[in-house]
Amino acid sequence: MSRIELRNVGKRYGEVAVLHDINLTIEPGEVCVFIGPSGCGKSTLLRLIAGLEEISTGELAIDGRVVNDLPPAQRNVAMVFQSYALYPHMSVYENMAFGLRHQKLPADEIERRVRAAAASLHLEGLLERKPKALSGGQRQRVAIGRAIVRNPKVFLFDEPLSNLDAGLRIKTRVEIARLHRELGSVSMVYVTHDQVEAMTLADKIVLLRPDTAARGLPSIAQVGHPLELYHHPRNLFVAGFIGSPAMNLLKGQALECQAQRVCARLAGGQELTAEVVSPQLHPGEALTLGVRPEHVVLGSGKGRGVVSHLEHLGETSQVYLQVPGQEALLLAKGGHPGMRLGDTVAFDLPEAEVHVFRADGEALPRPARPQHGLPSAAAACA
Amino acid sequence: MKRNVWATLYWPVAALIVLASVFPLVYAIATSLKQGNALFEPTLWVDAPTLANYATLFRQQSFGRNLLNSALVSAGVVALSLALSLLAAWALGRVNFRGRGVLMLTILSASMFPQVAVLSGMYELVRALGLYDSLGSLLIADLVITLPFTVWVLVTFMSQLPKEVEEAAMMDGLGLFTLIFRIFMPLLWPAMVATGLLAFIAAWNEFLFALTFTISPEQRTVPVAIALVSGNNAYEVPWGSLMAASVIVTLPLVALVIYFQRHIVAGLTAGSVKG
């Protein structure tokens, strides 16, 4: 069993702080995905856990033992690199066996492990080839195989799919999910910039935010189950990052508030309500209201907008509406083929799907719903 | 107009260059095939070519022994240099530590010492170690020449190897020696060949130390043997044998250099592109 704990971990290069105030627990057997825009430090955080970079402040503990000064090989972790990092002059078999030989394992045990990993990854016919005779996808599988044979407690993946083409990426992603099920109680820490990978693979997502460390703020924007970040983003950054296409953000002001609702007026005059848990707002307070494109209802409701742009994707159409008083266009999914540019369209923003953000960017908490699909009621993670 | 002037000049000038470069060697070969009075006729064409001079070399003078000495010393020096340099090149080329720049400059400056500046100190050392008049003295002395060069060139190449391979090795828990000799060395093979070759040639050609630290003919290396071939006067110098020796020593070197042209040029230019 391997629990990873990071307590007040920070990383700086000289004067520049890259990570600040990381507090995180990764439970045994969990798939934890680090995601965020470029420069947020997700790869750096992974490398801190691996032992390839030195931790500047704070403690990293594996199974309760502080491992800050422990070299990678002694942490019982294995890493799959973005560019595979295979030994170029060795065969696939040797690449997987080499590390094991140096741990003084008996030869038949090494053979057994390598062959088992090769079978699991469909590499049997390629064992004698050198890396340069393999395709990108095959090389990636060898890199994964090299990690598997070490029987680590934790797998670390550094953007393993970003060098593969789209079709291969999907296939390999499914393979990795299957691998995790097969390997049972092993934890995975996975870095990616691809939201789909994160949403589909993760038990827990850690969303990192760039620039915060330099200002002395915690680097983690939010930690939680993927659907939690989707339905209950804690701030504007999370709301704008998770979900593609991104959430619509509208400027407005607070009106009267009731027990479980906020009434707001949008800058263009339209009024709407949002379901929020115990709001404490002053009337007139500036707010940002967020609605995801997939939740905007077209064809009915009090809102009016002019069709400014149409994108037909086959499965849906995306409609961009010019809404009076708002600078940004309102994006809605689900237009119908009859729509034309310049049409005035009615739209509705259901109160259950409106997110309310204060002026400081923090979200007002929303009630949990069964259809959000969360394993438990909205819970804060460590 | 102007362009044609250059173009027409090209062929004669190129021919002149080839002639000037190659003629001495060709003439030496011709001389080595002559015997007796024919030696003293300054012609390129040999009427009655004979290998007698070559035979004399090996029979009467200990030239075979000299060749062996040179080969042993050069090979030994190169092997030692490369082994020491590989280790050092990892540290200097891939680890960031304080004093690295200073060290590199010091090593570079060691390659600029005049050999005579270490001669008396080296002589004392060789005597103290009981290595006077033995090949061991040259093994030590020639390191002064080869080591700075091999270190500098290997640092350049070693620093260009990908970081991720080293990190994968760290994750695998490989030790330093395994990393350097079983992962990096195979990747550096072309660089090692080029460097080794250049170092071999330098050690092979070395004259001053070989002249000073050996005294018996059996311990001499090839440059010393060739330099000291003499007679009582010009007529008695065994020119035929001398040229034969020169040819034997030169032809393999020329062949090596021409075959490895590209590697050598790469090694030289890497050595001279100082960061």
Next chain:
Amino acid sequence: MSAGLNRQRVRWAWIALLPMLTVLAAVAGWPLGRTIWFGFTDAALDRLGEWQFVGLDNYIGEFGGLAKDSDFWGAARNTLVFAFLSVTLETVLGLIVALVINHPSPMRTFLRAAVLVPWAIPTVVSARIWGWMLNDQYGVVNHWLVQLGLIGAPLAWTADPSLSLFTIVLVDVWKTTPFMALLILAALQMVPTDCYEAARVDGVPPSRVFWRITLPLIAPGVAVAMLFRTLDALRVFDVIYVMTSNSRHTKSLSIYVREQLIDFQLIGAGSAAATALFFVIALVTILYLGFARRRMAEGAA
């Protein structure tokens, strides 16, 4: 607590460096220091263990010392003349050879291989071969010069005091021009071809292209090569020893030092001379490094 990961890595770096540094210190550092030390003593070759400290006597003493030794100054003059002539000639010739090799032609590889031949021949061997060719009685060079009517009688290339230094320069230039040519060739090939194409479009005549475009662009690389060759030339030994042995007219500083140390067994005096040579070379190097660093700083600014 245990040392951080970075510090562990640095520690391993020093461990990896130790063998090489030890050997270098033993074969270069120690002997150099010893030589400098001997320069202040009156040690002799056959009794290395017994010596007296004599301070600066070897340098500027009353009874001798380098300052008063005309042989030393003669050797210094020879060395400087040799270095100047040799480096200048091999740079100019090297430039010509490089330009010729650079010119596109089916003969290119053959040309480059031919030019490498002098470089591949050991210095001692080339000195003896040239000695044979320049022999005043049987040498092929004299033979053909007389036949072609260029000279009246065979020249004593190595014996004649007015000729011998130039002979040495000639033989050295023959051997080292290929190296210069290769370096200059590398510099030439790094000149971006669009410079030449732009000049062609502008109708600039080839000679102007050469002087105003090519030369300035290869100048830094050539300057570095010239520096290294100068340092080599100041240390010259092999070719002079083999061709003209003890002649006063060609004796270089290295020859002088060895003569003092080995032939005359004057370890003290010889070491002083060696130290002097070392410092001259060190000075040239430091001056150049300072100059180069300033140039780089200017270039970056």
